[in-house]
Amino acid sequence: MSTDGITTQKVNFKVFRFNANDDYLPYYENYEMDVTSEEVVLDILNRIKWDHDGSFSYRRSCRHGICGACAIKVNGRSTLACKESMTTMIELFGNELTIEPLSIKRSVKDMIIDKGDFWQKHDAIHPFLISDVDENPEHEHIVTQDEAEALLDADICIQCGACHYACPVIEVNDNFMGPAAFAKAYRFEADVRDQAHKERLSELHSEKQGVWDCVKCYECAEVCPKEVNPIDKITKLHQMLFKEGVATSNVATRHAVGFKHSIAKNGVLDEGGLVLYSEGPAIVKHVPVALKMFKKGKIVPPWAITKSQNLDEIKKLVKSSSTVKF
Amino acid sequence: MEKLKYALFTGCTAKQSTPEQMKSTMAVADKLGIELVELTEASCCGASHLQDYDDFLSLVLNARNIAYAEKHGLTMVTICNTCQLNTAMTKHRLDNNEKLKAQVNEKLAEVGLEYKGTSEVTHFLYAIIDDFGLDKIKEMVKTPLRDFNIAPFYGCHNIRPSELQNETHKSAESAYRPTSLDDLIIACGGNNVDYAEKTKCCGFHAELQAPKTAATLTGNAIAGAMDNDSDWMVTPCPLCHLKLDTQTHHASEAIGREVALPVLHMQQMLGLALGCTPDELGLNHHLTKVDFV
Numbered sequence: 137m138s139t140d141g142i143t144t145q146k147v148n149f150k151v152f153r154f155n156a157n158d159d160y161l162p163y164y165e166n167y168e169m170d171v172t173s174e175e176v177v178l179d180i181l182n183r184i185k186w187d188h189d190g191s192f193s194y195r196r197s198c199r200h201g202i203c204g205a206c207a208i209k210v211n212g213r214s215t216l217a218c219k220e221s222m223t224t225m226i227e228l229f230g231n232e233l234t235i236e237p238l239s240i241k242r243s244v245k246d247m248i249i250d251k252g253d254f255w256q257k258h259d260a261i262h263p264f265l266i267s268d269v270d271e272n273p274e275h276e277h278i279v280t281q282d283e284a285e286a287l288l289d290a291d292i293c294i295q296c297g298a299c300h301y302a303c304p305v306i307e308v309n310d311n312f313m314g315p316a317a318f319a320k321a322y323r324f325e326a327d328v329r330d331q332a333h334k335e336r337l338s339e340l341h342s343e344k345q346g347v348w349d350c351v352k353c354y355e356c357a358e359v360c361p362k363e364v365n366p367i368d369k370i371t372k373l374h375q376m377l378f379k380e381g382v383a384t385s386n387v388a389t390r391h392a393v394g395f396k397h398s399i400a401k402n403g404v405l406d407e408g409g410l411v412l413y414s415e416g417p418a419i420v421k422h423v424p425v426a427l428k429m430f431k432k433g434k435i436v437p438p439w440a441i442t443k444s445q446n447l448d449e450i451k452k453l454v455k456s457s458s459t460v461k462f
Numbered sequence: 463m464e465k466l467k468y469a470l471f472t473g474c475t476a477k478q479s480t481p482e483q484m485k486s487t488m489a490v491a492d493k494l495g496i497e498l499v500e501l502t503e504a505s506c507c508g509a510s511h512l513q514d515y516d517d518f519l520s521l522v523l524n525a526r527n528i529a530y531a532e533k534h535g536l537t538m539v540t541i542c543n544t545c546q547l548n549t550a551m552t553k554h555r556l557d558n559n560e561k562l563k564a565q566v567n568e569k570l571a572e573v574g575l576e577y578k579g580t581s582e583v584t585h586f587l588y589a590i591i592d593d594f595g596l597d598k599i600k601e602m603v604k605t606p607l608r609d610f611n612i613a614p615f616y617g618c619h620n621i622r623p624s625e626l627q628n629e630t631h632k633s634a635e636s637a638y639r640p641t642s643l644d645d646l647i648i649a650c651g652g653n654n655v656d657y658a659e660k661t662k663c664c665g666f667h668a669e670l671q672a673p674k675t676a677a678t679l680t681g682n683a684i685a686g687a688m689d690n691d692s693d694w695m696v697t698p699c700p701l702c703h704l705k706l707d708t709q710t711h712h713a714s715e716a717i718g719r720e721v722a723l724p725v726l727h728m729q730q731m732l733g734l735a736l737g738c739t740p741d742e743l744g745l746n747h748h749l750t751k752v753d754f755v
Contacts, residue, residue, distance in 0.1 A: 212658065213638050228638055304663050308678040349672040351679065352510050353663035354622035358637050365623075374514035388671035395512035399523065403505040405474035414670050425708055425749075429479065432747050434708075436478045445502040449573040450523070457522040457569045460515060 143173045145231065147222075151184060151192070152236040154243045162243065164234075165189070177217040177225060178206055180235070181247070194247035201361060204296030208247050209236045214298035216361035238301035254297050257313045261321040261340065266332035283328045288372075290323035293364045299356035305349055312349055313340070315356035315366030322369035325376060337382040340373055347373050348388035378460045390414045393462050400454040403444020408435060466593055468539035469531035469581070470498040471549065473700070474506050476541055480700040482744025486729035487541055487586065489743060493736045494594060494602070498539070501530050507548040510619075510667060521562070522569045524552035525577040529570060537582040539589050541729070543699035544667075546585045547619035550630045553583050584631060585620055587698040587728055591642050592632040596649040604737035606651025610694065610754070612731065613655040613687035613723070614643035615706065617699030618663050637661065643698060646728060650735035659686030664705040674716055680705045681713035684721040693754065694724040696731045703727055708749045724752040 147169055154162035167188055171180065178196060185192045195205040199218045206217040211229045225233060235247075242249040269277075299315040300306055306314050321340055324330045340347045347370055356366040374392070377383040394413040398405045408426070412419050429435045444450055476484040491498050504527040506512075508520040528549065531538035540546040556563040557579045567576055584592070590599065621627060621637045628634035635641055640661060647654040664683055665676030684706060687695050697703050706725040714720045725748070726734075733743045734755065745752045 211638070228636055304665075304679055305668070305672070305675055308682075309672070309675045312675070349668055349675060351663050351665055351672075351676070352667040353618040355618075355663070357623045371514060371517075375517055378515055386671075389515075391670050392511045392515040395506065395508055396515060396519065399506050399508075399512070404477065405506045405509070407474065407478050411670070425711070428749050429708060432749055433481065434479050434747050434749070436481070442477055444505050446573075449503075449526070449575075450505050452573055453522055453526065453569060454519065456572055457519045458516055459518045462515065 141173075144170050145226065147171045147226065147231045147233060149180065149184070150232070150234045151246075152234075152240065152243070153192075153246055155191075155245050156243070157245075162240065171222050171226070173221075173223045175222045177208070177210060177215055177220045177222060177235075180222065181206070181208075181217055193245040202294060204294035207238055207296040207298045207361075209238055209301075210234070212236075214238060214302040214359040216296055216298060219361050238297055249301075251297055253310065254295075254300050254314070254316065257300075257317040258295065258320060261313065261317050262332065262336055263320045263324065265324060265327060265330050266336075267329050268331060277329055279328060286326045286328075287323055288326070288368070289362070289364050290319050290326065290369055292362050293319055293323070294362055296361065298359045298361060299364075299366050302355045302359045304353060304355065305351055309349065313346065315350075315370065318347055318350075318373060319364050319366040319369040322373055325373065334380060334382050337373070337377055337380060341377055341382060341384070347377075348386075375460075378462050383462060387414050387418075389462065390416075396454065396458070400451055402441055403447050403450045404441065406438055406441055409438055463598075465495060465497060466589070467497040467499065467536060468589060469534045469536040470500045471504050471507075471527060471531070471538050471540045471545060472500060473540065473542035473545040475700040475704070480703055480727070480747075482747040483541060483700050483703070483727045483729060485742070485744040486727055486733050486738070489738045490729045490733045490736065493733070493738065494590070494599075496589075496594065499534055499536060501527065501538070503530050507545045509544050510548060513548065518565075520548070521552055521555065522566050524549050525556060525566045526570060526573075526575055528553060528581055528583065529575045529577045531581040531583075532578055535581075537584060537589075539584055539586050541586045541698075542701065543585070543617040543619035544701055546583070547626070549583045550626055553579065554626055554629065582630075585698060587620070587642055587646070588631045588633070590732070591645065596645055599646070599649045599732070603649070603651055603735045605735055607647075607731070607735055608651045608653075610652050611655050611690075611692050612647045612652040613657060613690065613692035613695045614647060614660050615664070615683060615687070615695050615697040615702055615725070616640050616643055616661050617697055617702040620698055621661060643696065643728065646732065647696065650731060652731070652735075655687065655690050655692045657686045657690040657692070659683045662686075664702040666701040666705045669705065669709075673712070676705070677709060677712040677716035680709050681717035681719070681721050684710065684713060684723055685717060685719060687723055688721060692723060694726060694752070696726045696728050698728045700727065710750055722750050724748060724750050724754070726752070
């Protein structure tokens with residue numbers, strides 16, 4: 137085999153180490169290696185174990201981007217080790233790379249983490265087709281091409297956890313379901329054969345850990361090694377909640393709907409009015425900050441809001457283009 | 463160099479809760495000789511929340527905004543990361559889906575408008591870097607910000623999803639190692655601070671529905687900048703500014719530590735370097751006092 141075009145460069149790896157059985161605190165080991173342009177991140181994990189320290193631990197299985205076992209973080213970025221080329225990592229971060237597990241606080245041994253929270257949340261959304269199927273059907277359940285395409289890419293998720301442990305909400309709120317669980321929920325919500333459509337949506341709609349607590353940061357879309365684009369699925373779940381009539385009036389739904397009312401009235405947003413519409417009487421908790429903002433000239437009173445020119449056009453379009461009622 | 467001219471999509475925040483952003487944008491544009499034609503006909507972009515409710519309506523409204531930029535024959539420039547995302551995403555979807563474009567245009571025709579796809583959509587930060595040029599900025603700096611350690615806070619919607627951003631801006635940047643704001647700080651003579659939270663989320667979009675989560679993210683961001691010896695923070699996003707500047711009390715409570723730093727709009731930082739007065743830049747409007755000028 138020709139090796140023409142293969143390049144080599146020196147890389148310093150700072151590698152997270154921790155053994156829950158022996159260590160009180162984690163620490164980092166440094167390994168300097170010559171890395172070829174042909175290697176993927178998993179090759180480096182293998183070389184650390186095989187050439188430097190046999191006790192180094194990590195999960196690996198298929199090496200083909202299918203099993204999802206080898207997801208770790210490189211310089212803070214969730215990465216599926218068997219799929220990510222070292223060339224890309226070096227181009228992105230340079231020659232000083234820090235290798236860490238997906239979640240430091242969940243590390244059991246080096247790169248191996250306890251993914252219990254991930255699987256609990258995955259299971260909680262009922263990740264299977266719920267359908268009252270005749271045990272002896274007369275014919276197959278035909279799904280049209282359009283119906284199949286409605287799943288988008290949600291069915292190619294490999295449960296690697298890259299998005300889950302990249303999600304900033306998961307990091308600060310243990311109860312949040314997380315992008316992977318929502319993407320999986322969408323996979324069944326969008327399946328025409330599923331009969332638990334509204335029940336599953338209702339659970340996702342619940343406050344505290346539900347689909348509305350997403351901060352819309354796009355980290356999940358950025359790190360997904362399979363391009364599932366979980367935030368796209370979260371947005372579609374939001375839309376389903378309204379279209380299917382499952383959405384109930386809460387601060388999140390009123391916040392979304394309030395945009396339409398505000399735009400229909402002013403073209404632009406009435407920011408204070410939107411908060412009032414969303415929060416209702418609970419708006420009082422914002423009063424201290426609002427007063428400070430008012431004193432600093434940071435709040436425009438409702439009567440002083442500059443409306444969009446050609447507002448009639450906007451009103452007409454809101455009326456004729458609205459596709460959802462709430 | 464031919465005088466740069468853009469159609470300015472202000473978004474709602476610059477006209478309401480961050481008036482200093484509007485003021486400083488105009489002051490900086492004046493200093494740089496950039497002409498901004500304000501799209502006074504524009505509506506709200508939906509801020510990614512209308513999109514949760516009625517996707518088609520949001521497409522029609524954003525397409526209408528771009529159609530007005532097209533009428534002027536100008537590139538649309540935004541000054542809010544979320545406006546940038548929603549407008550660029552609309553453009554991407556319509557330019558890559560003839561059927562959807564036809565459906566949207568059917569509605570726009572009712573008010574005598576058409577979305578053609580001829581105007582580009584870019585953020586003012588990228589217009590300055592890509593079109594005006596950092597070298598020219600450096601030449602124009604009158605008051606180098608050399609005494610200051612400045613923490614860039616990029617804001618999610620200018621750097622993610624990177625596929626869309628790379629398609630939109632001439633100088634594509636990495637979602638993990640973005641450089642635009644750091645480069646602008648350096649061009650202004652300041653010291654750019656590197657810290658882990660600079661590409662993280664401020665929590666703005668979940669502030670009402672998940673206040674504790676949002677406040678924790680805000681607190682972590684300010685704390686990250688403080689722990690790296692920053693004198694102040696700078697952001698191209700007015701929504702990030704609002705969270706970082708006005709929510710310090712909630713942020714401190716959420717992370718159990720007092721946090722606060724002045725948070726300037728990137729236009730204010732640039733304006734200071736170009737010799738604008740604090741008054742011209744509206745620095746008096748901040749809740750977290752800007753006490754270094």
